[in-house]
Amino acid sequence: MALADEEGSEVLSVMIGGQAGYGIMTSGELIARSFSRGGLHVHTDVEYPSLIRGGHNTYQICASAKEVSGIREKVDVLIALDDRTLREHTTEVKEGGQALFDLYATPIDVKKSIPDLKGEVVPVPLSDIVKEKKGDTVMRNTVAIGACMGIIDYDFSYLESAIRSTFGKKDESVANANVDAARAGYDFVIDKGKCSVRKRISPVPGAPRRMVLTGNDSVALGALKAGLRWYSAYPMTPASSILHFMAANEKSMGLVVRQTEDEIAAACMAIGASHAGVRSMAATSGGGFCLMTESVGLAAMTETPMVYVLSQRPGPSTGLATRHEQGDLQFALDASQGDFVRVVLAPGDNNEAFYHTFKAFNLAEKYQVPVIIISDRYLSESLTSTLPFDLEGMVIDRGKLMTEEELAATPDYLRYEDTDDGVSPRALPGMKGGMYTANGDDHYESGETNEDPVVRTKLMDKRFRKLARLIDEIPGPKMYGPPDADATIVTWGSCKGPCMDAMLSLNRKGLSVNLLHFVYLKPFPRRPALEQLKKTRFTIGVECNRTSQLDRLLREELKFSVDKKIRKFDGRPYFVEPLAARVEEAMA
Amino acid sequence: MTTPEELRATTIPDWCPGCGDHSILMSVKGAIADAGLEPHKTLIVSGIGCSSKLPHYVKTYGFHGIHGRPLPIATAIKLSNHELNVIVISGDGDCYGIGMSHFIHAVRRNVNLTLIVHDNQIYGLTTGQTSPTSDLGFKTKTTPFGAVEDAVRPLSLALAAGGTFVSRGFAGNPKHLRGLIVEGIRHKGLALIDVMQPCVTFNRVNTFEWYRQRAYDLAQTGHDPTDWMAAVEKAREWGDKIPIGIIYRQERTTYEELMPALQAGPLAKQPLEGDIRPLMERFI
Numbered sequence: 001m002a003l004a005d006e007e008g009s010e011v012l013s014v015m016i017g018g019q020a021g022y023g024i025m026t027s028g029e030l031i032a033r034s035f036s037r038g039g040l041h042v043h044t045d046v047e048y049p050s051l052i053r054g055g056h057n058t059y060q061i062c063a064s065a066k067e068v069s070g071i072r073e074k075v076d077v078l079i080a081l082d083d084r085t086l087r088e089h090t091t092e093v094k095e096g097g098q099a100l101f102d103l104y105a106t107p108i109d110v111k112k113s114i115p116d117l118k119g120e121v122v123p124v125p126l127s128d129i130v131k132e133k134k135g136d137t138v139m140r141n142t143v144a145i146g147a148c149m150g151i152i153d154y155d156f157s158y159l160e161s162a163i164r165s166t167f168g169k170k171d172e173s174v175a176n177a178n179v180d181a182a183r184a185g186y187d188f189v190i191d192k193g194k195c196s197v198r199k200r201i202s203p204v205p206g207a208p209r210r211m212v213l214t215g216n217d218s219v220a221l222g223a224l225k226a227g228l229r230w231y232s233a234y235p236m237t238p239a240s241s242i243l244h245f246m247a248a249n250e251k252s253m254g255l256v257v258r259q260t261e262d263e264i265a266a267a268c269m270a271i272g273a274s275h276a277g278v279r280s281m282a283a284t285s286g287g288g289f290c291l292m293t294e295s296v297g298l299a300a301m302t303e304t305p306m307v308y309v310l311s312q313r314p315g316p317s318t319g320l321a322t323r324h325e326q327g328d329l330q331f332a333l334d335a336s337q338g339d340f341v342r343v344v345l346a347p348g349d350n351n352e353a354f355y356h357t358f359k360a361f362n363l364a365e366k367y368q369v370p371v372i373i374i375s376d377r378y379l380s381e382s383l384t385s386t387l388p389f390d391l392e393g394m395v396i397d398r399g400k401l402m403t404e405e406e407l408a409a410t411p412d413y414l415r416y417e418d419t420d421d422g423v424s425p426r427a428l429p430g431m432k433g434g435m436y437t438a439n440g441d442d443h444y445e446s447g448e449t450n451e452d453p454v455v456r457t458k459l460m461d462k463r464f465r466k467l468a469r470l471i472d473e474i475p476g477p478k479m480y481g482p483p484d485a486d487a488t489i490v491t492w493g494s495c496k497g498p499c500m501d502a503m504l505s506l507n508r509k510g511l512s513v514n515l516l517h518f519v520y521l522k523p524f525p526r527r528p529a530l531e532q533l534k535k536t537r538f539t540i541g542v543e544c545n546r547t548s549q550l551d552r553l554l555r556e557e558l559k560f561s562v563d564k565k566i567r568k569f570d571g572r573p574y575f576v577e578p579l580a581a582r583v584e585e586a587m588a
Numbered sequence: 589m590t591t592p593e594e595l596r597a598t599t600i601p602d603w604c605p606g607c608g609d610h611s612i613l614m615s616v617k618g619a620i621a622d623a624g625l626e627p628h629k630t631l632i633v634s635g636i637g638c639s640s641k642l643p644h645y646v647k648t649y650g651f652h653g654i655h656g657r658p659l660p661i662a663t664a665i666k667l668s669n670h671e672l673n674v675i676v677i678s679g680d681g682d683c684y685g686i687g688m689s690h691f692i693h694a695v696r697r698n699v700n701l702t703l704i705v706h707d708n709q710i711y712g713l714t715t716g717q718t719s720p721t722s723d724l725g726f727k728t729k730t731t732p733f734g735a736v737e738d739a740v741r742p743l744s745l746a747l748a749a750g751g752t753f754v755s756r757g758f759a760g761n762p763k764h765l766r767g768l769i770v771e772g773i774r775h776k777g778l779a780l781i782d783v784m785q786p787c788v789t790f791n792r793v794n795t796f797e798w799y800r801q802r803a804y805d806l807a808q809t810g811h812d813p814t815d816w817m818a819a820v821e822k823a824r825e826w827g828d829k830i831p832i833g834i835i836y837r838q839e840r841t842t843y844e845e846l847m848p849a850l851q852a853g854p855l856a857k858q859p860l861e862g863d864i865r866p867l868m869e870r871f872i
Binding site for chain 2: 209210211212217225227232254255262264266268271273275276277396429431432434435439440
């Protein structure tokens with residue numbers, strides 16, 4: 001990932017808020033796509049409670065000519081589709097910012113209800129414009145987005161193109177009606193002269209075309225690129241959108257996609273598919289992963305390749321069902337009874353989500369082990385502009401999967417043969433001469449159940465011997481930013497984005513900070529991690545959990561602990577400005 | 589043509605002498621031979637319990653998994669390679685206790701599997717606790733004053749869930765059972781064969797003799813297995829007389845027939861890599 005350079009990078013931050021059912025999600029996506037089509041980088045975050053209608057949803061979009069990977073606390077333009085948004089978010093509007101709202105859906109004495117607003121109020125008769133256009137009430141959001149593009153003086157054509165590609169797929173008349181509504185909002189703020197119109201961001205001509213997608217989309221694409229043919233899951237936020245994506249592409253990609261009766265069935269089915277030779281995956285969140293936990297050990301003991309996705313949300317129990325946290329790292333590291341080899345990895349952005357999901361399938365099959373990909377609400381659901389993934393050199397590696405010919409040349413085939421590297425050649429059911437029983441009980445090399453202590457020890461050693469080669473394929477943590485910095489931020493998973501932007505902002509202030517980011521956490525890349533940590537002078541751990549779970553891992557693996565810990569467990573991801581302030585404070 | 593003898597694995601069964609499981613094993617091997625299945629194209633999936641050791645005793649492919657989960661594992665194996673003949677071996681605890689929800693869902697999906705449940709009305713391998721099919725008042729280590737829960741009626745449940753092959757066998761009548769399993773293998777859809785299987789060590793009530801006195805062959809009574817209402821009546825019959833044989837049989841679309849991806853052949857044999865470029869284009 002290219003870093004934004006050290007020059008001041010202007011980030012435009014727009015927030016749209018309203019009740020669930022007001023089309024906040026679609027609006028946020030439209031705004032993000034409009035900016036992306038103008039050649040800008042975008043990064044978003046969405047906040048919503050666990051309900052269907054009512055409540056309070058917000059969608060925040062950050063756009064910049066430079067790469068942007070963290071959400072800002074302050075907004076330039078607030079689009080309030082209801083009174084509550086106006087009241088709850090006025091303090092987030094920057095000085096010189098603007099708060100746009102529906103003139104008639106908000107109490108008349110607006111100024112009184114938002115005394116803290118430092119910016120300008122922009123009343124727009126959203127409801128009236130929709131009525132004039134004979135549109136559906138929900139289209140207030142489209143009018144508002146049009147008005148927003150008007151007050152920031154952003155070329156309307158990008159919004160029009162975003163609307164057409166979003167709605168045009170379903171019905172051109174819907175697209176036309178929405179373009180019309182957006183245009184009316186745009187014209188209103190330009191023509192009436194009642195509010196200030198200020199160029200807040202400019203398109204970047206000639207910029208490469210970028211995708212606008214979430215971490216879940218990236219995981220799904222990585223899995224499909226890896227040859228995924230089976231996907232089973234039970235709906236659970238924030239993993240559900242993978243299930244939706246797979247179901248939508250079931251026919252075009254030749255998949256079997258099943259919504260199962262529970263997560264136990266989802267995981268066991270994926271194991272069954274993999275046993276039969278099909279690349280498979282099951283995704284869920286913490287609660288569902290609790291139910292899948294027994295299956296992780298089954299995959300390990302039967303040496304069935306398996307890929308899990310654990311998209312975290314705050315626990316314990318149901319916790320905050322639609323919010324963000326990184327509280328399941330320690331759970332994933334040791335989930336399921338007994339000692340066994342597994343891979344645990346946590347991508348930090350879309351590119352890592354795509355490439356490491358692809359790699360996860362190769363690792364699972366080469367080493368015949370379970371692989372757990374950890375995501376979280378923030379990475380799973382935030383849209384980020386990303387260059388189309390470069391597919392060059394991506395090679396599927398099925399490891400020691402046997403052909404019928406190889407099997408025919410192996411007269412005394414043993415499924416769990418004690419080999420030098422611990423990985424045994426794998427025959428698939430249906431192949432002549434390979435008959436064996438995969439066994440969740442410990443077993444002989446043949447697969448027959450074993451209780452003998454000597455054989456038990458031998459087979460445990462065999463399964464652990466995989467580590468010797470596996471560890472060579474595990475990338476160490478990556479250092480970003482200036483080398484030899486006074487302080488190093490140490491983090492993992494989706495904290496990468498906000499930490500990166502906080503680091504850049506501190507660098508611009510003249511502070512010497514860099515960033516060490518872990519993707520692979522098990523088997524733990526000890527040597528490369530130590531090498532990197534040796535270069536640091538002062539370390540600041542940044543995590544979105546209560547007990548600094550990465551730090552606990554560093555202590556266990558390296559007897560190393562960060563000098564200062566920054567933690568957050570309020571159900572929201574880090575905002576860049578306050579995170580930067582906390583890092584600066586920790587350095588003092 | 590494979591013979592039952594050729595299906596004998598090297599592992600010697602470690603069930604108690606006289607256990608009903610031995611005769612089920614014999615019947616399974618006989619049925620695989622009778623149905624003309626090729627061993628390498630046959631896969632036996634099991635859960636946990638005495639019953640679930642069975643795959644090790646038959647020379648086919650097998651999967652000995654975890655407690656209660658053979659049905660989801662078998663469902664995916666069947667959908668991933670529908671050229672395989674998949675037989676599921678489970679027990680009353682495995683299938684009607686811990687795995688009950690999978691049972692109902694596998695039946696309603698009509699997955700093309702042969703499901704053989706060793707039903708001995710007790711937990712044997714864990715040394716004698718009550719089971720979902722234990723009769724009311726049944727005394728075990730965990731119900732010293734007698735079971736207070738009414739027993740699960742698996743055949744009634746299967747009928748209610750849309751089962752297309754609902755049957756009962758008896759380990760004390762291996763010839764009948766063997767024929768029943770052949771019918772189950774040939775059935776297109778999920779074939780449930782609940783087998784009365786005496787546990788000679790921990791169940792001193794439901795013995796061979798107890799079952800033998802009650803079991804009667806439905807085929808001898810003029811029962812019409814296509815009559816759902818009659819099947820519902822027969823499925824409830826559990827007392828002085830207990831019917832064995834096919835209680836209900838019907839043709840219905842199977843799960844794998846509903847998966848568009850399988851029209852191009854078994855999933856496991858299709859080329860792995862798909863082109864994701866059109867998908868990426870949609871995000872731009």
